[in-house]
Amino acid sequence: MQHAKIEMIDVSDIKFDKTNPNKMTDAQFEALKKNLMNPKIGNIRPVILNKDKRIIDGEHRVRAYGDLEIKSIPCVVLDLTKTEAKMQRQIQNKLHGEHDLEMDLKDYIIFENENLLKEFAELLGKPEDDFIKLLSKTDDEETTEVSFQATQHKCPKCGTKF
Secondary structure (H helix, E strand, C coil), rough: CCCCCEEEEEEEECCCCCCCCCCCCCHHHHHHHHCCCCCCCCCCEEEECCCCCCCCCCCHHHHHHHHHHCCCEEEEECCCCCCHHHHHHHHHHHHHCCCCCCHHHHHHHHHHHHHHHHHHCCCCCCCCCCCCCCCHCCCCCCCCCCCCCCCEEEEECCCCCC
C-alpha cells in the first residue's frame, strides 16, 4: 500500500492527459480559480500525478494555477501503470457520492436566509437563478433537478481543448 506524500511540483513540469473525460464550463472554471484564491480555503486538495508527472486527478486545478501564474503546487506522485492511472482518474472523478436533492435544498434555504445564496452560486460558477428556481419548487410535489452539464473549453494561451 502506497502512502501519499505531498510534493511541491512546478506547474510547467506537469503533463496533461488529453483523454480526460471530465469537463467544466467557463463559468465553473472561473469559479474554480476564485475558489483557489480564497484566503480562507485556497487549495485543500493536492493534484494527483503519475511518476511521469502526467495528471491523474486535478487537470482543471492545474490549468487554473497556470492561468493564475502560480509556479509550483502541492501534488501527490504515484507509481501506477497507464491503465491503473486511467482507472484512478475515473474513480477520483466519480467517487464523490450522490447528492440528495432534499438535503441540498435544506442547505440552500440556509444560504438564502443568511444572504449567501448569490456567493454560493458564484463559487460554483452557476447562475443564482438556478437555485432560486429550485427553492421556489420546494412546495411542489415534483422537484426537478437543474442541468449541470459540462461543455468543452479551449485554453486561450495554448489552444488545448478540455
